[in-house]
Amino acid sequence: MPVTRFLAEQAWLPAAALPAADVLIEVADGRFTAVEPGVNPVPPDSTRLPGLTLPGLANTHSHAFHRALRGRTHRGRGTFWTWRDRMYAAAERLDPDSYLALARATYAEMALAGITCVGEFHYLHHDADGRRYADPNAMSAALVDAAAQAGIRITLLDTCYLTASVDGAALAGTQRRFGDGDAAAWAERVGAFQPAGDHARVAAAVHSVRAVPAEQIPAVVDWADEREAPLHVHLSEQRAENRACLAHYHRTPTELLADAGALGPRTTAVHATHLTDSDRTELGDTETGVCFCPTTERDLADGFGPARALVDAGSPLSLGSDSHAVIDLFEEARAVELDERLHTERRGHFSPAELLRAATVTGHAALGWPDAGTIAVGQRADLVTVRLDSVRTAGVEPAGAIFAAAAADVSTVVVDGRVVVSGGGHVALDVPSALTAAIGAVVS
């Protein structure tokens, strides 16, 4: 079995508060077979990785087609509604071919940013009239194919989306593309999907308490339970969702999900922004994960959630770029700490090592890849090397790089032992050109 050797100038190893120096990393058959710090001089057959090498980053929450909206929703001043109008206009134009091109370019941008696995919260299932394609999972297949071509892993979070409002209004217009009718039909469609390639897994999502009636949620939970698959759900992203849920069900969204059996260690609540104290306790007591998406939450004026309190209550924290206003997990990670600082007027809520865990091992676990996200023998061989000689990172301490680096500082990315990014460029795709062409095809 061929062995590849890397010598990382600095590498962040599991459970360490600081990076280690001169780390020899051996890879065979897509796994780490040796990890040894303090190796000097450089073994002659190894590839040097100058800078700071991190485990693969997990982007736990993505809607790939939202990438087409970046910088296009601020006309005038831009409101949530101008954003949503443009989002629906882009959704209306997509078909399996154009979605393959857009998602491939978006996932390649993620690869350039050091993301080795994406959780795609996918609800754009059907054709423009809301009818099933000849292959009812054609859009899912396009996303799985896109990830393969971009060189990253994917967990397809196939999303149940049934109603337009908490009180059960029918889907209309573009939203008809999202709906399967009921949760049983959703389960039947998803159950027939066999993703092509060992880079892909299928899991479940409940769009939100707005889009799935309470009595339909247990069928989605059962589907995930039977397969021991992750279950993701948008939770309390905006106060309006909480008000509508309280008015209709006389419960908070968290209470409703708890009553439906939807909380637990395989569940990730995305956003978890506007919570009551008892919501927070419920999420923590059930070890339900939370995924924060700070760059999207600030772009959409959603607010920000109680990250430290949730983690202290028992909820593992992961991160997502969600609407892709920005694709940069360093920015997402430090924003968790910086938002807490703004709110409390104090520093020091999360250590760099904790933020890195959110961006790596916790995110991978939330997406159903417990053997990824750490540089350790036996784990999947994902590596992300960050330059420490760029205009942003020159002179910083390696341990503080998460507060200084940008996605553009990623020089090398290895996914399951394969080099996907080298010298800061994608090995297979001209990513800016691919983005320009794919976005041009779906926006006016």
Ligand SMILES: [Zn+2]
């Ligand atoms: Zn989302």
